[in-house]
Amino acid sequence: MDKEFSRLLARVARNISVAESGVVHEEATAMQNDRTPLAELINYVIATASAANASDIHIEPMATGARIRLRLDGELRDAFQIIPAELYRNLVSRVKILCRMDIAETRLPQDGRFTFWQEGKDLDMRVSIVPVIYGEKIVMRILNNQQSLKNLEQLDLTENNKAILLAQCQKANGALLITGPVNSGKTTLMYAIMQKLNHSERNLISIEDPVEYKLLGVNQIQVNEKINLTFEAALKAVLRQDFDCLGVGEIRSRDTAEMMITAALTGRMVFSTLHTAGAVKTIFRLMDMGIPGYLLAVALSVVVSQRLVKRLCPYCRQAYKVKADSMEAKFLGEKYEPDRVFYLPEGCDKCKGTGYAGRVAVHEVLVVNANLSNAISQGKSLEELEQLAITEGMIPMKEDAIGKAKEGLTDLKSIMTINYGD
Ligand SMILES: [Zn+2]
Numbered sequence: 126m127d128k129e130f131s132r133l134l135a136r137v138a139r140n141i142s143v144a145e146s147g148v149v150h151e152e153a154t155a156m157q158n159d160r161t162p163l164a165e166l167i168n169y170v171i172a173t174a175s176a177a178n179a180s181d182i183h184i185e186p187m188a189t190g191a192r193i194r195l196r197l198d199g200e201l202r203d204a205f206q207i208i209p210a211e212l213y214r215n216l217v218s219r220v221k222i223l224c225r226m227d228i229a230e231t232r233l234p235q236d237g238r239f240t241f242w243q244e245g246k247d248l249d250m251r252v253s254i255v256p257v258i259y260g261e262k263i264v265m266r267i268l269n270n271q272q273s274l275k276n277l278e279q280l281d282l283t284e285n286n287k288a289i290l291l292a293q294c295q296k297a298n299g300a301l302l303i304t305g306p307v308n309s310g311k312t313t314l315m316y317a318i319m320q321k322l323n324h325s326e327r328n329l330i331s332i333e334d335p336v337e338y339k340l341l342g343v344n345q346i347q348v349n350e351k352i353n354l355t356f357e358a359a360l361k362a363v364l365r366q367d368f369d370c371l372g373v374g375e376i377r378s379r380d381t382a383e384m385m386i387t388a389a390l391t392g393r394m395v396f397s398t399l400h401t402a403g404a405v406k407t408i409f410r411l412m413d414m415g416i417p418g419y420l421l422a423v424a425l426s427v428v429v430s431q432r433l434v435k436r437l438c439p440y441c442r443q444a445y446k447v448k449a450d451s452m453e454a455k456f457l458g459e460k461y462e463p464d465r466v467f468y469l470p471e472g473c474d475k476c477k478g479t480g481y482a483g484r485v486a487v488h489e490v491l492v493v494n495a496n497l498s499n500a501i502s503q504g505k506s507l508e509e510l511e512q513l514a515i516t517e518g519m520i521p522m523k524e525d526a527i528g529k530a531k532e533g534l535t536d537l538k539s540i541m542t543i544n545y546g547d
Pocket residue numbers: 438439440441442471472473474475476477478480481
């Protein structure tokens with residue numbers, strides 16, 4: 126501790142007005158103390174959704190009233206009774222006030238956000254309102270729900286894949302990319318990586334849209350298109366921020382890809398997500414975006430491809446053996462063993478009769494070692510690279526998924542629906 130610094134800081138604190146911090150507090154108490162029935166109803170819906178770990182709340186007007194659904198484990202479910210149409214209009218207005226939107230505007234889409242305070246925690250709510258034929262549809266994304274923030278140990282990675290990612294976080298240079306379709310848990314994995322990279326001796330910066338969780342010690346930048354703080358603009362500025370590790374929410378343009386890869390070539394670590402399927406395909410996706418293979422060969426360290434499948438309820442799953450002439454045996458191919466036990470969903474009180482509880486991540490982790498790097502710069506084909514990756518130790522996603530079905534984490538039916546091809 127620097128005593129002189131402490132003394133100076135205390136002197137500053139004595140002389141400063143506390144008006145600024147007071148604003149936040151007043152807003153919080155105003156919201157908390159608002160006891161109108163409508164405010165309480167909305168508070169109740171958000172609190173229920175947050176407690177259930179829902180990612181989104183959908184409130185949608187229909188011919189005879191509005192329904193509220195929650196997205197739980199990736200699927201929408203009815204959660205409350207229908208709201209009468211006349212009450213719904215008031216509810217929309219209340220949400221608009223919370224988000225400082227234009228209450229009078231009912232014909233155009235509006236975006237906004239507000240903070241929901243609950244037992245000392247704050248939930249950031251990102252709100253989208255879009256006019257539909259029966260009124261205005263509201264979708265609220267729940268951000269910063271700390272209880273759904275997971276660390277690398279909780280993400281169903283095999284020991285081998287976990288070790289690869291831990292080593293990458295330790296070495297902290299090169300590019301780490303996470304790929305998969307929408308709703309494949311890319312953001313969850315990215316936050317797990319950020320937690321591992323977060324050390325006081327590193328300057329860790331992230332550019333996100335939206336910032337889903339606030340991490341102490343990470344310099345998180347919220348993209349704001351309305352004022353032209355785009356991914357590209359933020360990236361350009363951040364390159365002069367003496368960073369060690371840099372995360373970008375998503376690579377969407379050639380500009381972003383180029384700046385990220387260039388930064389990775391300067392001995393720092395960059396990480397991001399992309400909408401591609403397989404790990405090896407990501408290399409070709411980046412080349413399609415205009416990044417030369419010889420740069421990727423040097424810059425890329427690790428590519429993780431991920432999907433989410435239904436997790437079997439551990440309390441009621443039923444063991445069984447796969448019949449030799451079944452579709453499942455065909456799916457297993459050479460991995461088929463007549464005596465191997467797999468599991469089926471059954472349904473009990475703990476899983477509300479569904480047989481499933483939450484989701485399991487399945488992965489394919491590509492390490493760009495010297496051999497792969499050479500092959501990439503020589504311009505080898507997708508098939509050649511995929512074959513080489515497997516020779517060098519990459520476990521294909523299908524194999525990872527079968528391993529998790531063998532462990533009883535998921536069932537064969539769920540992993541058979543994954544698109545492994547593209
Ligand atoms: Zn169950």
